Amino acid sequence: MDERVHAEVRRIADEIGTMEIRGAAAIAEAAARALRSQATDSETTDPEAFKSELRAAARMLYETRPTAVSLPNALRYVLRGMSSTTVEGLRQDVVQSADDFCARLERAQADLGQVGANRLRDGDTIMTHCHSTDVFACVEAAVEQGKHIEAIVKETRPRLQGHITAEALHEMGVPVTLIVDSAARRYLNDVDHVLVGADAIAADGSVINKIGTSGLAVNARDRGAPIMVAAQTLKLHPGTMTGHTVDIEMRDTEEIIDDETLAELGNPTVKNPAFDVTPPRYVDAIVTERGQFPPESIVILMRELFGEGTTEPWAE
Ligand code: RUB
Numbered sequence: 023m024d025e026r027v028h029a030e031v032r033r034i035a036d037e038i039g040t041m042e043i044r045g046a047a048a049i050a051e052a053a054a055r056a057l058r059s060q061a062t063d064s065e066t067t068d069p070e071a072f073k074s075e076l077r078a079a080a081r082m083l084y085e086t087r088p089t090a091v092s093l094p095n096a097l098r099y100v101l102r103g104m105s106s107t108t109v110e111g112l113r114q115d116v117v118q119s120a121d122d123f124c125a126r127l128e129r130a131q132a133d134l135g136q137v138g139a140n141r142l143r144d145g146d147t148i149m150t151h152c153h154s155t156d157v158f159a160c161v162e163a164a165v166e167q168g169k170h171i172e173a174i175v176k177e178t179r180p181r182l183q184g185h186i187t188a189e190a191l192h193e194m195g196v197p198v199t200l201i202v203d204s205a206a207r208r209y210l211n212d213v214d215h216v217l218v219g220a221d222a223i224a225a226d227g228s229v230i231n232k233i234g235t236s237g238l239a240v241n242a243r244d245r246g247a248p249i250m251v252a253a254q255t256l257k258l259h260p261g262t263m264t265g266h267t268v269d270i271e272m273r274d275t276e277e278i279i280d281d282e283t284l285a286e287l288g289n290p291t292v293k294n295p296a297f298d299v300t301p302p303r304y305v306d307a308i309v310t311e312r313g314q315f316p317p318e319s320i321v322i323l324m325r326e327l328f329g330e331g332t333t334e335p336w337a338e
Pocket of ligand 1: 044157220
């Protein structure tokens with residue numbers, strides 16, 4: 023363990039790893055807060071040592087979960103803010119850029135919500151998967167526009183994030199039907215929009231989101247239900263512009279089956295991928311705070327925001 027990394031950062035890193043903090047936007051916000059606390063708690067008087075502490079903290083946070091690109095995007099945003107030459111100046115830089123980042127995230131979500139809400143009509147039923155705050159922003163804005171929206175919520179095995187979604191939509195006044203994941207196709211005939219979030223969007227418009235999203239999208243296309251992805255630009259993956267692929271997290275098999283039951287079954291191999299890739303041809307629109315995009319043209323927005331690519335957050 024890197025001793026330069028303070029206890030608060032380690033705590034947040036641990037909570038991201040164990041999924042107490044989860045969802046791409048929440049992970050990004052927590053990472054920015056963690057770097058801020060590393061800066062405010064630092065006791066070093068040497069500017070170079072201060073910067074190297076911040077980079078070590080960023081690396082620890084980066085290594086928690088591999089798929090949500092919002093995490094490195096957040097770390098990069100905060101670390102790039104460091105331009106002063108004194109420790110006090112650098113501390114202020116990090117506090118300022120972390121606060122800016124969190125404010126921008128909140129604003130982006132509100133703006134994206136308006137765009138997504140415009141796609142929803144009064145009386146629409148959506149089907150959603152997992153738990154996405156970007157999706158909530160769209161539904162909440164539609165409800166605020168006075169539209170009646172109903173939701174069919176997939177429970178999202180194995181971690182049951184659908185329960186969080188069901189509760190939050192209920193609190194928004196949205197009538198919810200909860201279904202097991204495998205019942206999705208049966209209920210797609212009743213659905214006007216499939217609405218999901220994203221952990222990363224690749225340069226070709228592929229959407230990386232909770233395992234089961236791609237199957238849902240294929241079924242929705244077959245049934246003629248449009249597929250909308252709510253993803254603020256924080257979810258755009260700059261590395262994919264230069265040929266990198268998105269790492270799909272494989273989680274502990276204990277999330278699916280305990281060791282004792284596994285042994286009773288003769289110890290079959292168990293796989294627990296946390297995410298999957300939905301090809302762009304199954305996506306109708308990616309809704310961002312910069313407007314809605316067909317997936318094939320998202321790369322234009324990526325070039326505008328990131329240039330031709332980026333390096334690791336701590337390598338700059
Ligand atoms: C969460 C998940 C969410 C995206 C978007 O996966 O796949 O759909 O992160 O969420 P996990 P948001 O539970 O494994 O973190 O819109 O809140 O960023």
